Amino acid sequence: MQESASLFLVPTPIGNLEDITLRSLRILKEVDTILAEDTRKSGILLKHYEISTKQQSYHAFNEHRTLSKLVERLKNGEKMALITDAGTPAISDPGFLLVRECLANSIAVESLPGATAFVPALVKSGLPAERFCFEGFLPHKKGRQTKLEQLSEESRTMIFYESPHRLLKTLTQFSEFFGKDRLASVSRELTKIHEETVNDTLANLLTYFSTSKIKGEIVVVVEGKSK
Template structure:
């Protein structure tokens, strides 16, 4: 068991690790406590030192920085823990939002706790919660999943794992993958209520709310820009009883025509139908063209 009295052991020789939330867009969301913490620590471990240096410059201070990202976190965590054990206090920040939420930080927290170092969170913005509370979809209970796998097969497998869960689902998605993610969500989860948000707290903040099919149709006809938060309604009682595919009642030809009507070209529609049904693309092609 680990018992931590965060502010009652200032006499100890070890430093403290602060997990500091930073703005996800609008710099006015930076809290006075976060500013004070970043000013007073001996070192800031930043996902991108260039990005964080701009943040420090905006608030007019220059605490020393060291890089801490997904590619060096295993080696850097030892170096940072050594400094904490030597009495230095360290803050970890990501490029935006709370560290360790789909961002570096988790392995450093674990290493610090294993070394007996106090770990203290400093509240800040979080894109997932911002998206959830303004989505119009039940805010609780919810399940935060983060980024889905990049590969289609693994992405669909992950979605299938959550298909019968009754809680609201929250995802992050990159702009170049959001269309494919929505297609797979439609195929596996069915036509549920959804809200997607991009550029949260920034000048070009935008929301799309509706069914997955409605939002997918819009997204397929527009250019995807900015990082996305995707909030999807949880499984209903009927869904939990028996998960079915929205296209089960369609023939292969109708299935292809559905995607063409949504704006796909013929080749892409055939490929998508093959992926949905997990059959060879050649088979779909032959059936469609014989028709």
């Protein structure tokens, strides 16, 4: 391989299989092992691009257990690529622990640019994008209200990931803590056939999605508090 790194963080498409770089495809073909969050899902992508590199499961439930062995293999010269089901590794997905351990052991890490869901959602929202904060998934229970209270004073544009069955609850709480007239944007199924982005006030978004069938991965972008 041309690159000197041992571990490569390779973004994968968030929906449309064409959204992958030529370099990413080459890396996936040249490494010794692909660490995949779900080998069945990643298998679809690899088969589509005729990539036969062996896969190994690496996800939130086994990363602590497998970490030391993977680092040892990397130190011994093995080249690995880390991918998730969709998007960039370590962005609300496994990857942080492995990267941190590699750096602690002087193992070179290379992160390739590529697909991630929150960037197109932010750009399509029409909200200020020069300064923003990415919050990922809010706590489900413990600490959720405290976090929302803190964010109620945030002046930057805020970005959240959410699941379909919690969207209405989240929009309701956003209306309560941020104000029902706060502008926001909800994007779902980005890059897929049924992609949808709705830009409106939190109150109107809640009304809209209360009468809609909610499916797919969701990104919510919320206007920051006016100074």
